[in-house]
Amino acid sequence: MPPLLQLANVTKSFGAVRALKGVSFDLQGGEIHALLGENGAGKSTLIKVVTGAHQPDGGTITVAGQLVPHLSPASAHKLGIACIYQQPALFPDLTVAENIGLRLEPATATRTVNWPGRRDRAAKLLKRIGADIDPDTEVRNLSMPEQQLVEIACALGAEARIVIMDEPTASLTQKEQHLLFAVVRGLRDNGVGVIYISHRLEEIFALADRVTVLRDGESVGTSKTDDMTETSLIRLMVGREVSQIYPPAAGAPGEVALSLKNVSCGASGIKNVTLEVRAGEVVGLAGLVGAGRTELARVLFGLTPADAGEIALQGRAVVIASPAEAIAKGMAYVPEDRRRHGIILEMPIAANVTMAIQRRIFPGAWLRPKAERQLTLEYIRDLAVKTYGPEAPGGSLSGGNQQKVSLARWLATKPKVLILDEPTQGVDVGAKSEIHKLIRRLAREGMAVLMISSDLPEILGMSDRIAVMRGGTITAMLPGKSDAHEVMSAALGQAEKGVAAC
Amino acid sequence: MADSTGKFWKSILLRHETILLIVLVLEWLYFNSVGPRFGSLGNTFDIVRHSVEIGLLALVMTPVILTGGIDLSVGSLLGLCAILFGKFWRDAGMPLPVAGVCTLGIGALAGGLNAALITRLRLPPLIVTLGTYSLFRGLAEAITSGVDTFTNFPASFLFLGQDRWLGIPAQAPIFIIVAVAVWLLVHGTTFGRSFRAIGFAPEGARYAGIPVNRRIALAYVLAGAVAALAAIIYTARLGQAKADAGTGYELFAITAVVLGGTSIFGGIGSVHGTLLGVAAIAVLNNGLVHARQPREVAGMLTGGLLLLALSSSAVPRLFSRLRSRKPAKATQTVSPTPAS
Ligand SMILES: Nc1ncnc2c1ncn2[C@@H]1O[C@H](COP(=O)(O)OP(=O)(O)OP(=O)(O)O)[C@@H](O)[C@H]1O
Ligand SMILES: [Mg+2]
Numbered sequence: 147m148p149p150l151l152q153l154a155n156v157t158k159s160f161g162a163v164r165a166l167k168g169v170s171f172d173l174q175g176g177e178i179h180a181l182l183g184e185n186g187a188g189k190s191t192l193i194k195v196v197t198g199a200h201q202p203d204g205g206t207i208t209v210a211g212q213l214v215p216h217l218s219p220a221s222a223h224k225l226g227i228a229c230i231y232q233q234p235a236l237f238p239d240l241t242v243a244e245n246i247g248l249r250l251e252p253a254t255a256t257r258t259v260n261w262p263g264r265r266d267r268a269a270k271l272l273k274r275i276g277a278d279i280d281p282d283t284e285v286r287n288l289s290m291p292e293q294q295l296v297e298i299a300c301a302l303g304a305e306a307r308i309v310i311m312d313e314p315t316a317s318l319t320q321k322e323q324h325l326l327f328a329v330v331r332g333l334r335d336n337g338v339g340v341i342y343i344s345h346r347l348e349e350i351f352a353l354a355d356r357v358t359v360l361r362d363g364e365s366v367g368t369s370k371t372d373d374m375t376e377t378s379l380i381r382l383m384v385g386r387e388v389s390q391i392y393p394p395a396a397g398a399p400g401e402v403a404l405s406l407k408n409v410s411c412g413a414s415g416i417k418n419v420t421l422e423v424r425a426g427e428v429v430g431l432a433g434l435v436g437a438g439r440t441e442l443a444r445v446l447f448g449l450t451p452a453d454a455g456e457i458a459l460q461g462r463a464v465v466i467a468s469p470a471e472a473i474a475k476g477m478a479y480v481p482e483d484r485r486r487h488g489i490i491l492e493m494p495i496a497a498n499v500t501m502a503i504q505r506r507i508f509p510g511a512w513l514r515p516k517a518e519r520q521l522t523l524e525y526i527r528d529l530a531v532k533t534y535g536p537e538a539p540g541g542s543l544s545g546g547n548q549q550k551v552s553l554a555r556w557l558a559t560k561p562k563v564l565i566l567d568e569p570t571q572g573v574d575v576g577a578k579s580e581i582h583k584l585i586r587r588l589a590r591e592g593m594a595v596l597m598i599s600s601d602l603p604e605i606l607g608m609s610d611r612i613a614v615m616r617g618g619t620i621t622a623m624l625p626g627k628s629d630a631h632e633v634m635s636a637a638l639g640q641a642e643k644g645v646a647a648c
Numbered sequence: 649m650a651d652s653t654g655k656f657w658k659s660i661l662l663r664h665e666t667i668l669l670i671v672l673v674l675e676w677l678y679f680n681s682v683g684p685r686f687g688s689l690g691n692t693f694d695i696v697r698h699s700v701e702i703g704l705l706a707l708v709m710t711p712v713i714l715t716g717g718i719d720l721s722v723g724s725l726l727g728l729c730a731i732l733f734g735k736f737w738r739d740a741g742m743p744l745p746v747a748g749v750c751t752l753g754i755g756a757l758a759g760g761l762n763a764a765l766i767t768r769l770r771l772p773p774l775i776v777t778l779g780t781y782s783l784f785r786g787l788a789e790a791i792t793s794g795v796d797t798f799t800n801f802p803a804s805f806l807f808l809g810q811d812r813w814l815g816i817p818a819q820a821p822i823f824i825i826v827a828v829a830v831w832l833l834v835h836g837t838t839f840g841r842s843f844r845a846i847g848f849a850p851e852g853a854r855y856a857g858i859p860v861n862r863r864i865a866l867a868y869v870l871a872g873a874v875a876a877l878a879a880i881i882y883t884a885r886l887g888q889a890k891a892d893a894g895t896g897y898e899l900f901a902i903t904a905v906v907l908g909g910t911s912i913f914g915g916i917g918s919v920h921g922t923l924l925g926v927a928a929i930a931v932l933n934n935g936l937v938h939a940r941q942p943r944e945v946a947g948m949l950t951g952g953l954l955l956l957a958l959s960s961s962a963v964p965r966l967f968s969r970l971r972s973r974k975p976a977k978a979t980q981t982v983s984p985t986p987a988s
Contacts, residue, residue, distance in 0.1 A: 449855070473857040487855040492848045492915055497841060501856040504838040511837040555856065 148211035150175045150339040151196065151227075151308055156205035158191055160542065163534060165191040167363040168205065173308065173339040178330060180350045180371070181343045183360035183383055184574040185546030186532035189343050190232055192360070193310045196341075197229045198222040210307075228306035232313045232343075232545045232572065233485050234293035238286035242296050243268035245285055249300045271299040276325035278436070290483045291317040291435040291600070302329060309333055310341040313545065315349060316571040317482060319434050319600040320634060327353060345546070345574050346601070347376050359383050384576045392607030393586040395626065399610065400425035402461065403594035404446075404563045409455035414441040415618040418455070423563065428585065428595040430609030430626075432602070433637050438618035439598045440482050443565050446596075447479040448472045459563065473502055478561035480553055482568050482598075484545075488552030491541035495533060496522040498540050499554050525554035528584075530577060545572040553581065557588075564588065566597045570604065582608060602630050664909035668924045671953070675931050683938025691934070693817050697809070697885060699930035700819045701726070701878040701894070703923070705901035706908075707830045708874040710922045711867040713905055714834065716847040716914025717766065717773035719868060722875040722901060724784035725758050726894030729879035731788045734798025734889040744805050752876045758784065759872020763865035781898070788891040798889040809884030819881050826874060831919040843867060847914025904929055907954050928953060 151173040158166040165188045173179050181189050194200040196207065198217040207214045209225050217225075236245045247264040268281035277295040285293060294314060301309050311330070315323050330353060333340055342354060350357055351371060358368040359382040366382055380388050404423040410416055416438055423429045431439050444450050446457065448466040457464055459475055466472045472479070481487040489498045496515075499522045500507055507517055522536035529550040533543055540548060549572050556564065569585070570578045585608065589595050599605050605612060606628065614622040614636040622636040680687040705722045712719045729751050736747035758780070765776040811818050834840035842863045845853040854860050878897075883889045908925030910917025932953065933946045 468859070469854060469857040470859050479855070481855055486849070487852055490845055490849045490852045490856075493845065497845075501845065501853075501858070504841070504858075508838050511839060513836055513838065513841065 147175070148208070149173060150210055152206075152208040153192070153196070154206045154208070156192070156195055156207070157203045158188075158195060158200060159203055163542075165363055166195070166202070169360065169363070169365050171358055171365065171368075173341060175307070175339050176334055176337045177356065178334050178340045178342055178354045180354035180357040181341055181360065182345075182350065182357055182379065184532075185550070185572070185577060186544040187360040187383075188363040189360055190312055190544060191363075193229060193312055193341060193343070196222070196308075196310065197227055223304075226305075226307035227310070228301040228304035228308070229310040230294070230297045230301050230312060230314050232316070234290070234297050236285045236293055236296060239284060241282050241284055242272070242279055242288070243281035245296060246271065246281075246300055246303060250303045267303065268299070271303045272296070274302060275299055275329050276322070289435065289440060291319070291322065294318065295322065295435075298326060298329070302333075306338065308339050308341070310343075312343045313345065313572055314342075315344060315346065317435075317568050317600055319637070320602055321434050321638070323349075345572065345578070347379060347575065348603075350379070351376070361385070380575055383574070386576075388576045388579055390575070390579065393583050395428075395586075395610050397426075399427040400592060403459065404596070405456075405458045405461075406446075407456040407458075409445065409452045409457060411441070411445045411450055411452045411454075413453075414438070414445060414450045416442055416445050416452070417617075417619045419618075419620055421613055421620060423594040423596050425562070425592045425594050426589050427610045428589050428597055428608050430605040430612040431596060431598040431615060432605050432612055432633050433615035435600075437615040437637065439615050440567055441618065442615065443479055443481075443567050443596070443598060446472070446565060447477060473559060473561075476562035477565065478502070478556035478559045478563070479565045480556045480567060480569055482571075484548050484552045484571075489540040489548055489555070491548075492539055494537045494539055495526070495531070495543070495551055496536035498551050499525055499536075499558055502555050502559050521558065522554075525551075525558065529554055530580070546574055546577065549573050550577065550581075557584075561593065563594045563596070566595065566599075568599055568601075569597065570599075570601065602633065605633065606630060665918065665921050665924060668908065668921065668928060671956075672924060672928050672931065675928065675935060679931065679935030679938055683935065683940075686935060686938040691938070693812070695930050695934045696820055696823075697817050698934065699926055700817075700823045701882045701885075702897055702900045702904065702930075703823055703926040704826055704874050704878040704881070705871075705897055706904040706922050706926050707827055707919065708867075708871040709898075709901045709905045710830065710908075710910055710917060710919055711834055711840070711843050712773075712871050713902075713910050713912060714840075714843040714847050714914055714917050715864055715867050716850070717864065717867065718777060718902065718912075719762065719773065719871050720777040720898050721758070721762060721780040721784055722871055723894045723897035723899075724781045724788070725755060725872060725875040726879045726882060726897060727891055728758070728784040728788040728791075729755050729876040730883050730889035730893040731791050731798070731891055733876075733880055733883060735791065737801075738798055744802070748880055751880060752873050755876025755879070756869050756873040759869040759875075760865065762872070763868040766868070767861040767864055785891070785895075788893075792891045794891060796891075798883075799887060801883070801887060806884055806887055809881055809886070819885070822877070822881065826877070827919070827923060830870075834919050839863065839866065844915050847911075847916075900929065903950060903954055906958070 149172040153169060153171040155168045155170055156166055157168050169192055183189050191200060195202045198219040198221060207217055243265045246268045265281050272279050272281065275295060275298055279292055279295060294317060298314060314326060318326065330340055344350060354371045356368060357371050357374060359366050361383065401424060402422050403425045406419050406421045409419045419442060433439050445452050448468045448471055451467050457466065464475055485491060496518050500518050507521065508514055519536050526533065526536065531547050531550045533547065540551060543551065553569060570581055573581060585595060597608060609626045611626055612624040612628055612633060613620050614624065614633060616637060616639050621639065624632060624636065685691055709719060732754055733747055733751040736742045736750050737744055762777055762780055765771055766773050808818050842858045845858055846860055846863060850860055879893065882893055904925035905922050906912055907928060908921030910921060929950055932949055936946050
């Protein structure tokens with residue numbers, strides 16, 4: 147049996163950037179093949195070649211023994227290749243069912259749509275992956291993880307022979323992750339070949355049969371997952387050891403920097419949230435998809451201002467009606483959806499980094515390109531952003547590098563209260579541990595950090611205290627040293643703890 | 649090294665502005681060869697006089713379009729402001745400078761109305777300014793009952809539109825000042841950058857703390873105020889103010905901006921591009937008269953020029969796409985077919 151998919155010596159350049167330098171790769175039917183590598187290693191580029199989104203500069207693609215000379219998105223679809231991109235690519239103004247229908251329904255002779263059938267199928271697919279999403283909602287009203295679930299439903303419904311998943315779990319919580327894993331294993335058992343990209347090593351070990359590591363656009367080896375350990379994988383990927391131990395917590399926290407008393411916001415479903423974050427403290431915000439964590443962050447940052455309750459900064463009651471006001475009061479918010487909210491893809495990295503500090507670095511509103519470039523270069527170096535320079539547009543960066551730029555923008559504001567929403571989504575292991583150290587250092591220097599994360603180890607490893615949200619309110623406060631099970635059951639609402647002592 | 653300098657020149661040469669500049673020079677050379685008086689200094693000043701008002705509108709249309717918006721009301725507002733200027737002076741008995749300042753204020757207010765409807769009611773700029781396009785013109789007609797015109801302005805005022813100052817048309821320095829100011833605003837300040845950010849991603853700009861509504865308001869208020877300035881210069885040039893002043897000017901202004909390389913979807917564009925666009929249209933319109941062509945041809949050619957300029961900047965993109973496809977094809981033919 148020939149492999150389901152075989153790539154030989156594939157190359158691809160973007161201008162002077164050589165994203166793929168001759169990569170060979172193969173995928174068997176009934177296999178989950180993980181693709182691993184640092185940010186900017188070329189993973190997304192490789193799979194875009196397979197889905198026909200990018201034309202390779204050289205090399206060959208063979209699907210089930212058949213050489214495919216020219217792969218377009220349409221022909222890839224016909225060959226049974228389905229893909230969940232790193233960034234959901236749904237139409238925001240259409241409903242979930244319409245989006246799924248657009249991807250999956252062949253055109254009928256009369257160009258008519260079977261509306262009930264479309265809705266039914268969408269509902270069934272969503273149910274199969276355990277997503278609690280109404281097929282009739284418009285996609286613009288869905289959160290990032292919900293959109294990702296819709297993408298997964300599409301890929302599932304395509305009944306493809308080859309399913310590619312580019313960081314499908316980046317913003318999913320454990321509950322959805324487990325459902326997704328079951329779906330992926332089900333696909334494999336039916337003979338489907340799955341290419342799975344993730345920066346979370348534990349997922350790779352839980353799922354993958356084989357793993358291929360990319361480094362700087364080259365394949366540095368393929369092996370059975372069983373033959374590898376986390377350390378050996380990381381060494382292959384990064385070329386050095388990376389400590390996966392979370393940095394130690396700081397000493398006693400300082401004054402209360404941010405305090406919420408019965409904060410509510412009808413429009414975003416936030417109810418009676420009471421919470422304190424002290425200077426020097428990292429408070430983790432855990433919960434399932436739809437628990438209201440991002441919504442709470444948006445309320446705090448003035449994007450959907452609170453309509454009841456009290457918010458105080460450094461003990462002083464404040465009203466925050468817009469992000470501009472929040473920034474002026476020393477708050478920063480690294481948003482969840484980096485492509486829509488975190489950076490502006492068409493603008494240079496430099497403009498993105500300085501966007502929230504325009505007042506400070508451009509006195510009198512006059513641009514100062516030199517100072518801007520200097521500052522941007524510092525952040526590019528500190529966060530190891532892989533790019534050719536500060537003038538590169540944000541959209542030319544790989545997913546993880548876009549995340550770093552989004553982070554840089556808000557670190558540059560030197561806030562007193564930093565709200566992080568999935569700060570390390572899509573970031574590779576090496577950079578992730580650097581970012582964790584950075585967050586700790588900032589906390590030690592007196593910053594108050596509220597960190598939303600769906601990555602449970604991250605929540606457990608980084609938090610001094612953990613607030614668990616469910617249904618738009620905080621249902622439990624747990625100490626930082628809690629175990630995973632405790633947090634999960636609080637998030638699921640199994641053991642009602644109430645707002646326990648902390 | 650050689651490679652990078654080659655690239656540098658290629659990037660300059662393929663710039664939209666460069667192509668437009670070449671078109672402009674060709675236009676000029678052609679009309680100069682067919683119309684004997686075309687190249688004279690007097691005619692050049694004529695071109696300048698006739699393009700200042702549309703040029704002003706195009707300048708301030710640029711930031712509006714950069715934010716992803718559009719202002720269809722500027723031509724009508726020019727008419728309304730011309731009428732009000734006349735009213736202030738003749739009927740309210742204001743001295744001309746005071747009438748001028750009041751007119752500028754009215755223009756800014758009208759721009760503020762556009763801005764308020766767009767940002768507060770979240771209506772699309774196209775719809776809002778289509779409404780105020782009719783509203784402003786209708787007001788102008790109502791005020792004059794459609795017949796009243798204002799004339800007999802003092803010579804000291806007409807100087808502004810008809811005479812020379814330091815050897816150049818008197819309105820030219822005003823235009824230059826506005827052009828430099830708008831250029832600095834768009835290319836040298838955080839305001840310009842905010843316009844672009846809003847044009848690319850309004851939500852993304854809001855998340856970054858940019859006061860989106862205030863910036864949008866700035867663009868429309870500026871457009872309104874400068875439309876009023878254009879109304880005053882228009883009145884001085886023609887020596888009269890009528891309710892139909894500036895009819896259709898909004899479309900000329902938008903054409904010049906788009907011709908100058910500004911994306912109608914917002915984000916991308918430049919003020920110098922707009923200036924080249926204004927010049928290309930002005931030279932074309934004037935040159936056709938010298939080439940003894942009927943006026944009707946002008947509209948046709950302006951349209952043709954617009955399509956040409958837009959597609960010519962698409963040509964390099966087309967080329968690079970073809971090039972990127974070729975090597976892939978080459979390897980296909982030599983690659984061995986794996987045993988199946
Ligand atoms: N459209 C583009 N224009 C220019 N450069 C690009 C473009 N797309 C990708 N690149 C570059 O190609 C390289 C590989 O990017 P790619 O997106 O494949 O990385 P990745 O392995 O998926 O990383 P991540 O883990 O961060 O998602 C990066 O250096 C990136 O900057
Ligand atoms: Mg990627």
